[in-house]
Amino acid sequence: MDQKILINKAETSGIIAFDLLKYKPTVEIVELDIKDHLFMGMIVKEKEFKESITAVDFSVYNEKAVAIVCSTDAIIPPWALMMLMEKLSPYTVYADLNNAETILLDLWKRRLMYADLKSYRNQKVVVRAGTDYDPSLYLLAAGLLKPFVKTLMYGEIGLPKVIFKN
Template sequence: MSEEIVNKVALSGLLTLDLEDYYPREEIVLFDLKPYLFMVNVRKTGPPGNVARFPETSNDGPSDNEPEARSGILREKDFRAALNELDWTRFQDKIVAVTCSVDAIIPLWAYMLVAVNLQPFARDIVMGDENTARQQTFLARIAAIDIQEFADKRVIVKGCGDLSVGGFAYLEVAKRLRPIVKSIMYGEACSNVPVYKKK
């Protein structure tokens, strides 16, 4: 006589939440404002240096005429013209990280111009580098989880997956789960670490 196999995990009332389901797998591309800058040479004495289109480099090494500092500025007319020439479709369905990789004077409206051009194409637009974009998108997806399905349940937040899920994600999901669940555990049903139990 065959013995019926009982799924003890299913009968225990445990719900598993796998953070990898919310991990951003889309391509993340960088939109760097650096190529749109003009560089200003600032010297200690004498008149301001020339303004030159970035990048402008020299392989001659330092000299007595080298500027004390270089700071980038963004010119509205040139910036608008450059944005109008871009093929924005290359950002279709991508997560775009908007940043400036050099010291520069960036007016706040410049970020708005980039955003309104990207919005029809990009899946998401984030201020910062690629890692920042991945983290912010991840957190936004955790924030969008319908947490009510875990109300009064025992929840295991799955660990040891294939992806490198940062601690920030576990912190955020625990913060969201704690007010409504019976208990929170980390790991697997067969081996877990208790995190919280409602008293």
């Protein structure tokens, strides 16, 4: 009887997968609402603001990323943010005046920008598709990989969409 040997073309293609999920930050991101430290929840009064943030146990932010937000329409002077950061800095790994989703994206992009991509040099690389990834991650990945790779693709190894070939 004639036997056919099946060959996995995806395995033999030499295509390497680049998975954005590998670079997703694992740090916990928490929000700190400045409103809780404002006079009547609306006004920055220096004395009251200092007293309020002095009473906070900032160790709860240890090893976390902090998204500093203000849920009211208050005007926050820069010095108030600086005072807040002075209290946070011994504990937090990262803090910014943004919501948690934006902080996650910023940290994700940082991890991509500082990634060692030399192993992709002169390789055929497919950036894996993911439905819940921000499109700006694909934009960044393409820009970072282009100087290294021989071929850049999108999708999955078995059925990639070719973006460019060198």
